Amino acid sequence: MSSLPAGWYKDPADTSTQRYWDGEGWIGKAIPADAVPPDGPPPPEEETPAEPTPPIATQPTSPPAWLPPQHAPPQQAPPPQPTSPPPGWGPQPPPPGWQPPPGWQPPPGWQPPPGWQPPPGMRAGYYPMAEARPHGYALAGLGPRLVARLLDILAVLLLNIVVNGWFAYQFLQEFAPIYRATLDQMANGGSAYDVEPSGRMEGLLWAMLIVATLLWLVYEAPSIGSSGQTLGKRLMRIKVVALENTEPLGFGRAFRRWAQLGMWTPAWGCLGIGLLFQFIDSLSPVFDPQLRQAYHDKTARTVVIALPPDDRQPVDATTGGGGTSTSTGGR
Structure with a gap:
């Protein structure tokens, strides 16, 4: 578990925003990094009511027992079975500028994808922590x-x-x-x-x-x-x-x-x-x-x-x- 206290920090996924860290994970919506956040966690988000889905007309699953030859439905060929993964399939490197959340560690046995290089200033095997912003303010230099x-x-x-x-x-x-x-x-x-x-x-x-x-x-x-x-x-x-x-x-x-x-x-x-x-x-x-x-x-x-x-x-x-x-x- 991270020793970083709860508070507002720069969002590791987008450093131009900041989000609230509750000691275990990120909660709430992100706000601009230069905005003064509220003191404490963000208010809970209101759930928007889901729109009713229109009923789907059911189609007959099988044709009638007998139809004239000219009205018989055409035979559909079965979809081809993939024999090899499509190009680009597999583990992908993280997006540019991505940083793991505070205290994050890779799962046991995890290996980076082939050709992946750590971001500038980040050594392999070391994961920088998010910049601390106590009560939404930057640390003094x-x-x-x-x-x-x-x-x-x-x-x-x-x-x-x-x-x-x-x-x-x-x-x-x-x-x-x-x-x-x-x-x-x-x-x-x-x-x-x-x-x-x-x-x-x-x-x-x-x-x-x-x-x-x-x-x-x-x-x-x-x-x-x-x-x-x-x-x-x-x-x-x-x-x-x-x-x-x-x-x-x-x-x-x-x-x-x-x-x-x-x-x-x-x-x-x-x-x-x-x-x-x-x-x-x-x-x-x-x-x-x-x-x-x-x-x-x-x-x-x-x-x-x-x-x-x-x-x-x-x-x-x-x-x-x-x-x-x-x-x-x-x-």
């Missing part, structure tokens, strides 16, 4: 997500300059004499490890890391919990939504998503171990071609979508259709 993250890092850095400025000044005051003593020690043939940092300098370093972590938390978690967007995501027109619906995530779920990435910040002071884990987490969407979820997205069961250019934002079915960014951006 890796490029916009990276730029949005860099913009958020810049915003948090500016906050740290303002709030952490005093701690940074005190740290430099403690660091300057230790740095000069280290240079003198190395000039006299000693080792740089002979100079021990002061306890106050280490305390200031941990204080700056903790303050930086709290500033990142205050900057990201409330905005993701209420609207699904930080400043960087607003500028890049991408949004964080839940897998199961488009309602606001709430602070608790947004904190769980942020903590998977942000709680490693104090570990920067441990030989950069925290920075290494954050780098691996930020790179993880590359290894999820289906939903492009980072590890912190998998923890919170969220996905990042790209908003269309007409400012339509995903909303829950109980609140009506999509609205403009002015009316829904503050959610």
Whole structure:
């Protein structure tokens, strides 16, 4: 069974349309790929009443017992029996552009017809899955997500300059004499490890890391919990939504998503171990071609979508259709 959640996806048989996947198969009629589908499965199709078929006049199955020779029915020759299959008979290759549905596997013992070649970008034995469209919206690209993250890092850095400025000044005051003593020690043939940092300098370093972590938390978690967007995501027109619906995530779920990435910040002071884990987490969407979820997205069961250019934002079915960014951006 496919692990792809139910939702609207591009129709594998016609990529210019999209249909609803209920987790086991395609249902409902196809709609254009650029149209915004309804939230949830399509309404059931109404059955059209079948037209009554006209009665067929019955023909006598046998002629009368005796007819004059001039009125006897002509003898019909029996239809010829085919001795070989007609040209083109047998397994045919799929039409151009055909892709199997999500999770489809060939039946046991299936072999492709002679001369069949897989479509471009599809290796033999591997069947690509349909492009996921959570709640009818395209997934955010890796490029916009990276730029949005860099913009958020810049915003948090500016906050740290303002709030952490005093701690940074005190740290430099403690660091300057230790740095000069280290240079003198190395000039006299000693080792740089002979100079021990002061306890106050280490305390200031941990204080700056903790303050930086709290500033990142205050900057990201409330905005993701209420609207699904930080400043960087607003500028890049991408949004964080839940897998199961488009309602606001709430602070608790947004904190769980942020903590998977942000709680490693104090570990920067441990030989950069925290920075290494954050780098691996930020790179993880590359290894999820289906939903492009980072590890912190998998923890919170969220996905990042790209908003269309007409400012339509995903909303829950109980609140009506999509609205403009002015009316829904503050959610």
